[in-house]
Amino acid sequence: MSGSEPLIGVFDSGVGGLTVVAALRQRLPAASILYLGDTARLPYGTKSRRTVLRYSQANVDFLQRRGVDALVVACNTASAMALEDLDVRTPHWGVLEPGASAAVAAAGRHVGVIATESTVRSAAYEHAIRRLNPELRVSQRACPLLVPLVEEGWEDDEITERIVARYLAPLLEAEIDTLLLGCTHYPLLRGVLARVCGPGVTLVDSAESTSLAVEHRLRRAGRGGGSAPRAPSVRLFATDAGSRFARLAERILGEPAPLEWIDVNQAETT
Amino acid sequence: MSGSEPLIGVFDSGVGGLTVVAALRQRLPAASILYLGDTARLPYGTKSRRTVLRYSQANVDFLQRRGVDALVVACNTASAMALEDLDVRTPHWGVLEPGASAAVAAAGRHVGVIATESTVRSAAYEHAIRRLNPELRVSQRACPLLVPLVEEGWEDDEITERIVARYLAPLLEAEIDTLLLGCTHYPLLRGVLARVCGPGVTLVDSAESTSLAVEHRLRRAGRGGGSAPRAPSVRLFATDAGSRFARLAERILGEPAPLEWIDVNQAETT
DSSP: OOTTOOEEEEEESSSTTHHHHHHHHHHOTTOEEEEEEOTTTOOOTTSOHHHHHHHHHHHHHHHHHTTOSEEEEOOHHHHHHTGGGOOOOSOEEESHHHHHHHHHHHOSSEEEEEEOHHHHHHTHHHHHHHHHOTTSEEEEEEOTTHHHHHHTTOSSOHHHHHHHHHHHHHHHHTTOSEEEEOSTTGGGGHHHHHHHHOTTSEEEEHHHHHHHHHHHHHHHTTOSOOSSOOSOOEEEEESSOOHHHHHHHHHHHSSOOOEEEOOSOGGGGO | OOTTOOEEEEEESSSTTHHHHHHHHHHOTTOEEEEEEOTTTOOOTTSOHHHHHHHHHHHHHHHHHTTOSEEEEOOHHHHHHTGGGOOOSSOEEESHHHHHHHHHHHOSSEEEEEEOHHHHHHTHHHHHHHHHOTTOEEEEEEOTTHHHHHHTTOSSOHHHHHHHHHHHHHHHHTTOSEEEEOSTTGGGGHHHHHHHHOTTSEEEEHHHHHHHHHHHHHHHTTOSOOSSOOSOOEEEEESSOOHHHHHHHHHHHSSOOOEEEOOSOHHHHO
């Protein structure tokens, strides 16, 4: 790391957190980013708190060993279930609080939240939104098929639109005015979500608001780096060497980035 | 274990392998069964060979420590990618060879195989079928959304039927006469698959043929146990304590069974 250019570590269970990396690249073009996708153990969204915490700590340790000076938990499940119990030595963010703040700023009276099963079960978004504005009504809906649909590459597809319509029906009937996309994969479904919701519902995602929070903090600390774009400096790590990851990563980032297979937990292999 | 009643260990990445347990319960009602679902690390179907082998060996070790005298790898991905490299001390079976044999027995000229991405990539079914009958034509199709659809409980649903129709279209256009369900979750989609395929296509699953192979071997060794049903003796273990597992397990087994949360790899937690 040279001068004041920060090294930011980002992890997610898979490829979805790259939507946060794409947003960070826009806001902090001089920052270097190490991204870890724990693809060997994804998805986190159907797993227990204990398991998600154990996996998340291993990811944090991996990134800290590589000297990151800021860390983003770009996985909603891990943000909801593990963030407060993680042992992290640098400034760090989940995607939950920034997402909740953005939803509160956009909301009229009723916020809908869509997320994975575990995130919904934790009710973490509901609590975060109500802490910021206890007047708001919050309705949640678990949408476990949306991540596999994105990973299948069916983001803009009429079957996906019908599944989204089914998931959202109770929220739309209850007249939500804002929809918080509580999973980092979901920004890739923005087109379908907007069509199903219609113009009366504002879509909010955490990728944008999280990257804004990181930018503010780093610039305040004089660590924002230059504003001029320089050579791309995103490095990707995945715990499993599937071919999907590279394919989806380039689609999300809009640029190629070197990808390396790593084992975050050597103990597991012995 | 008392007398000649065998203790059979069965593992899968999740709940799908219980279709094999249900078939074993029919054929060997006096056998005791230990079932391990590696739900903390599912799905295997999108992961690499190295990772699948590592996870599978941990599952085998767990079941062997509990004294099983026969072992079934009831996960098609693990059967395809890991079976031959596993260190197992008891008679053991994957679901691949039995499934391939059943398909060859049922086939006319052209067998379609549906499976997860990893199983299809390994081409293991194609090779197993061609070893048994080199004349047969074999066409494969990866169907990554079918497992999440089953886990969502949408087994008999018109959206699932449309997704199945899309996946099967190239196979049906190529006039398959037999369809091998190359994933232990898929027998739960039998109704939808039969409607999409129509009467001209025979559906074959490995659960049935695998349980037959186990029965033959155990009876030959005088270890088939009595034929009279006795009190249910299935014990379930899962590596993650999600609530889904219990719900789906009872639906597949048609009987309740005690479920315990375990960690197959203590090393990982230290």
